[in-house]
Structure formats: C-alpha cells, structure tokens
Amino acid sequence: MSELYNAQNIKILKGLDPVRKRPGMYIGSTGKSGLHHLVYEIVDNSIDEAMGGFCDRIDITILEDGSVMVSDNGRGIPVDTHPDTGTSALEVVMTTLHAGGKFSKDSYKISGGLHGVGASVVNALSEWMEVRVMTDGKIYRQKYERGKAVTPVEIVGETDLHGTVTTFKPDPLIFAVTDFDFDILESRFKELAYLNGGLRLNFEDRRIDESRSYHFEGGIVEFIRALNKSKKPIHKDPIYLEGSFNDVKIQLAMQYTTAYEEETLTFVNNIKTVEGGTHLTGFKTVLTKTMNDLGRKHNILKEKDQNLQGEDVREGLTAILSVFVKEPQFEGQTKAKLGNEEAYEAVIKVVKEKMEEFFDYNQKDLKLILTKALEAARARLAAKKAREMVRRKNVLENTTLPGKLADCISENIEETEIFIVEGDSAGGSAKMARSRDTQAILPLRGKILNVEKASFDKMLKSETISNIVVALGTGIGEDFEITGLRYGKIIIMTDADVDGAHITTLLLTLFYRYMKPLIIAGKVFVAQAPLYKIEMNRQKHYFYSDEELNAFVEKYPDKKLNYSRFKGLGEMNPEQLWETTMNPTDRKLVQITMEDAEEADRVFTILMGSEVEERRSFIERHALSISNLDV
Numbered sequence: 001m002s003e004l005y006n007a008q009n010i011k012i013l014k015g016l017d018p019v020r021k022r023p024g025m026y027i028g029s030t031g032k033s034g035l036h037h038l039v040y041e042i043v044d045n046s047i048d049e050a051m052g053g054f055c056d057r058i059d060i061t062i063l064e065d066g067s068v069m070v071s072d073n074g075r076g077i078p079v080d081t082h083p084d085t086g087t088s089a090l091e092v093v094m095t096t097l098h099a100g101g102k103f104s105k106d107s108y109k110i111s112g113g114l115h116g117v118g119a120s121v122v123n124a125l126s127e128w129m130e131v132r133v134m135t136d137g138k139i140y141r142q143k144y145e146r147g148k149a150v151t152p153v154e155i156v157g158e159t160d161l162h163g164t165v166t167t168f169k170p171d172p173l174i175f176a177v178t179d180f181d182f183d184i185l186e187s188r189f190k191e192l193a194y195l196n197g198g199l200r201l202n203f204e205d206r207r208i209d210e211s212r213s214y215h216f217e218g219g220i221v222e223f224i225r226a227l228n229k230s231k232k233p234i235h236k237d238p239i240y241l242e243g244s245f246n247d248v249k250i251q252l253a254m255q256y257t258t259a260y261e262e263e264t265l266t267f268v269n270n271i272k273t274v275e276g277g278t279h280l281t282g283f284k285t286v287l288t289k290t291m292n293d294l295g296r297k298h299n300i301l302k303e304k305d306q307n308l309q310g311e312d313v314r315e316g317l318t319a320i321l322s323v324f325v326k327e328p329q330f331e332g333q334t335k336a337k338l339g340n341e342e343a344y345e346a347v348i349k350v351v352k353e354k355m356e357e358f359f360d361y362n363q364k365d366l367k368l369i370l371t372k373a374l375e376a377a378r379a380r381l382a383a384k385k386a387r388e389m390v391r392r393k394n395v396l397e398n399t400t401l402p403g404k405l406a407d408c409i410s411e412n413i414e415e416t417e418i419f420i421v422e423g424d425s426a427g428g429s430a431k432m433a434r435s436r437d438t439q440a441i442l443p444l445r446g447k448i449l450n451v452e453k454a455s456f457d458k459m460l461k462s463e464t465i466s467n468i469v470v471a472l473g474t475g476i477g478e479d480f481e482i483t484g485l486r487y488g489k490i491i492i493m494t495d496a497d498v499d500g501a502h503i504t505t506l507l508l509t510l511f512y513r514y515m516k517p518l519i520i521a522g523k524v525f526v527a528q529a530p531l532y533k534i535e536m537n538r539q540k541h542y543f544y545s546d547e548e549l550n551a552f553v554e555k556y557p558d559k560k561l562n563y564s565r566f567k568g569l570g571e572m573n574p575e576q577l578w579e580t581t582m583n584p585t586d587r588k589l590v591q592i593t594m595e596d597a598e599e600a601d602r603v604f605t606i607l608m609g610s611e612v613e614e615r616r617s618f619i620e621r622h623a624l625s626i627s628n629l630d631v
Helices: 017-021 032-051 089-095 118-124 182-195 220-227 278-297 310-314 341-361 363-382 384-389 424-433 456-460 463-472 498-514 516-520 546-554 574-582 594-608 612-625
Strands: 057-062 068-072 126-135 138-145 154-158 163-170 200-205 210-215 239-245 248-256 263-268 317-324 417-422 439-444 489-493 524-527 532-536 539-543 563-565 589-591
Touching: 017 118, 032 057, 032 068, 032 118, 032 163, 032 182, 057 182, 089 118, 089 126, 089 138, 118 126, 118 163, 182 200, 182 210, 182 220, 220 248, 220 317, 239 341, 248 341, 248 363, 263 278, 278 310, 278 317, 278 341, 278 363, 310 363, 317 341, 341 363, 363 456, 417 424, 417 463, 417 498, 424 439, 424 574, 439 463, 456 463, 489 498, 498 516, 498 524, 516 594, 532 546, 539 546, 539 574
Parallel strands: 057 200, 263 317, 417 439, 417 489, 489 524
Antiparallel strands: 057 068, 068 163, 126 138, 126 163, 138 154, 200 210, 239 248, 248 317, 524 589, 532 539, 532 563
16 A cells, blocks of 8 residues: 555545535435435525515425425526626536525525525435526526536526426435435425415425425414414413514514423524524523513512522423524534524513513413413422432432343443333343443333323323433433433334334433433434344344345245244344344444434324324325334
C-alpha cells in the first residue's frame, strides 16, 4: 500500500454527490423516516407558496409504480435564465445545493424549507425526477436521473394554469425500503391542512385505491376539536389566541379535558418540532405564571394555597402552538428543535397579553380550568411518596431493585443493557441465556397498565411500571433525570405476535409520555425475535420474516426442508434465545426514534380509542399485510 498522501488523495464531491455519499446528513436516515422525509421536502415547498398567499391547493399522489407526484397552483419555480450560471433557474434549483427562493427575503417572508436544500436533495436521492412548471401560458419540463439533468428545460405545451408539478421515484440504491406508508403520510398532510386554514390538500394512493381530501377553514381550532374528539372537555370551546411580536407571529389553540395526560404539539413555519425548543419552553413558562397570577387576581387561588406547578396547569391540556419566524434556527435539516431566542420572547409576550385579556372576559372557564389544576396539585402531593419510592437506587438508600430483576455485574453504562421481557417463561430462558456481565433481565407478567387512561398517581401504584422505573434508575415524569440511567441500552423483547406488538406499543407509549429523553437519546430498542428455524447439514438457520424464509427455500428447490415456527419466546430454549435475539454479534435490534414512538402512540389511540370509523379504516388497510396473526 502506498503511503503517499498528497492532493490526489483529496476527493472533491461535486454537484449533488455529497448528498448521495452521506444522505443521512440531509434527511436524517436512509430508513423509513428518511424515505418519507423526501415527500415532506417537496410538499413543504408548496406549503411555502401557500403561506405566502400564492397557492390554495396541493395534490399529492402515490402512483402505481411507487413514485410520488406533488402539484400545486402556486407561482411556479422560475424558469428564466439565472444571471450567475447562464442556465435556467429551474435547473439551478433542482441540481444545486443551497439554491432557492428561501434565501431571498423578497421571495418568501416565512418559509419551512429554510435550508434551500430540499428539492435538490430529493432529486439527488431519486432514481428519476421530472418537474413541470406552468407559468406565463406555457408548460416547461425538465427530467433528471439521480440528481443530474438528462434533458434541457423545454417547452412542452401551453396552459392557462400556473404552478409546479414534481414527480420522483426514490432510489433503491439509497433506500433499503422504498414503499411509502399511507398512514404516516396521511397524518402529516392532515396536519398541514389544519395548520393552514383555507388550504385544500388532496392525497391519493393509487396502489391501494385510497384518497383523502382536507380543508379546514377553522385551522388549528378544528385541529384541537379533532384531537379531543374522544375526550371530555371541561369548557365548551377551544381557546384561540393570536398575535405578533418582533416579527414573530404566534397562533395558539388550547382546550382542557378531564383526561390526565397533556398533549402539546408545536410547529415552526408548519414544520413539526418533535423535540420542542424555545417556543415550547416559553409557552410552558408563561402558562404556569399567568395561571397563577390570574388565580390570585380572581381569588380562585386562596392565600393559603401554594402556587401551582407546571404539571398542575398542564394536566388534561390539549394545545397546539404554531409560530412563524423569518429566519428559524433549527437543529439539523430534519428541523426537530427550534433555537431562536426571539421565539421564546414572542411567545411569552403574546400569550401573557392575550390570555389575560381572554380570561378577564371568560372567568367561568378560568375557574373550571384552575379547579382542575388545584385537583391535580392535590394529586401531585398525594403521589409524592409514590414518586420517591420509584426514584433510582442512589437517591434513596432504602429503595431496593425489583426482585424480578436479574441485574448485570458491570457498572459501566456504555456496555450494559437491560432486556424488558414479555412473560415469566421467556424471562427465565433469557436469564439463563444472557451474558451476566453486561445483560440484565426484567420479566413482565401480562400486559402493562395503559398509561394513556390512568392518572399519574395510579400509574405509580402499578407494580409493573414501578419495577421498570426503579430498574432503569431515572425517575419518571417531572422527576425524570437521564443521568441516573443504569444501562446503555433498553431493549424491549416480546413475542412476534399481536399480543407482543400490543405490549411493545404500551411500553413505547410509557416511554413517549413520561420518559421521552430516553427515546431522544437513542437508548430504546426493540429486539426482533425469529419466526422460523430450519436445520440443514447440522447447521441451524433462523428467519425473521416470511420473505427471508421463502428466499432461503427457493435456493434449494430439490431439497425437502423441514422448518419449525416459533409461537413465542417462551418456546425457545436458552441457547436458541441467545443465538437469535440476545447475542450482540448476530441479533437484530431496531432503534426507536421519536417518529416511531409518535407513530406507536398514534396507532394505539386509533386501535384503543372511541373512533370506530377511523379504527375500521385502519384495520381494512393493514389486514392483508399482517403475516404473523395467531388464530
């Protein structure tokens, strides 16, 4: 091997090559979330047109071949010659990073696709793309393959319409899976229609012959009503507040229900900020202070009453906070968290002023809300002992680890992991199979409590949940501290059947609602257990799906292969469990992201909620894709 290291060794990635080389830097991952992010980037460009008042209709269609077509009736991407390149502006936008109208304050005052890399990144990661622009009475078209233009910008017809039509097919060389999920996309498009009152958004999936059309004149107020459809509000109408401060526009809709959980969704320029940010921090701060101030002012909080805490005033709250910032500072291209300090200041200023004004004229609603908050405060104080009992071991010396927990020997968090296992039988096998140095086992008996429907103090009285929290060492809810985590990985290990999926979803809902930093930090995983085993030539082969099994069988068409199907983890002996599911060298783990947890929470709400029609539609769409149904 040559040890020469000079200019020839320095590789220059030109055009969109950096995107294809490191796609995760631009769309987060090349998995399921990254695939759907492609669609969001193109749709967000149309949404930017809608926010500017140039577009009132967006159509998204998944075509029969798995490609996606997004069209709008906006102004259309400029097609005239760009002064710096001498080529069409359309080609510049589609083939050059950091080129777009988002960088010109004259083009967009508010924009979701701030980075200017959206359309070109989608182009780079597509097997092919075609863009049609309707403007000035003509239809312009250009085609691309893997980010490179393969035709000039050409006129292909005349029209009275205006707008842009973008069609693309994700590149199978980049993405392990290129099959779009109707439900994930539908959820986002419905959300966008709520956030942009008056916009009509049509979604069609020709693969499964499903279509939806959304148009909400009431905007986020209708969004709140939809979220609370299966809950019981304590005041009739959602509260809507709106205002601006220092060029930051604030929209807030909120309604309290008799439920125990809080549901606050935050958005910046229509982009969902799943990790919150300065706008969410501002909202929580001003809500707590304003509610206490109003409670004292109107004598609902008596002199002897302590101030309400944040968790008290947010119990049962459903809120949507949508802010619009000229130059938002996001963490990364996937825009998960907002960092603008001016957003914090604007939320504090606008919400305080508008909330005081609203409740001065609606004191009956204020009394209902604060009465609930006072009840929450009493429950919080009553649950204090219970919370202290589930704090991590090194906080309270007399708190012992759960008796069912088989702890590991190592105290090095970087190498340790805990398996939360379905059932005592599988738990017993896992304890025998594990590496005692680094692997801990916590068996669960039966299904865990549905935390979505239980009060916080009731949840803490659940032995199963208490065991999980004590074993992890983090505390829970307001007492959660990730620094107390005792293991580097938390691995959910359940049967590969409907009951196992249910338990996994319940656990993910628990982590999502009350221990969210674990998911954000990438600490939560799901172990994939095998479905089948074939023994051949004294070797054992395990398969995790019907597709894997069939592909193996097809390699040996002339050989009779006997396979066995595992109905659950409890059927495996310790050796099999180690080989297939617990051995770090060979096992298959799925890391849970915030998007996965939100999806689990959404599916759980659909399947366990009171919306019969939505549940029926979901089951009909997914019935044929279920391959591991025990009957």
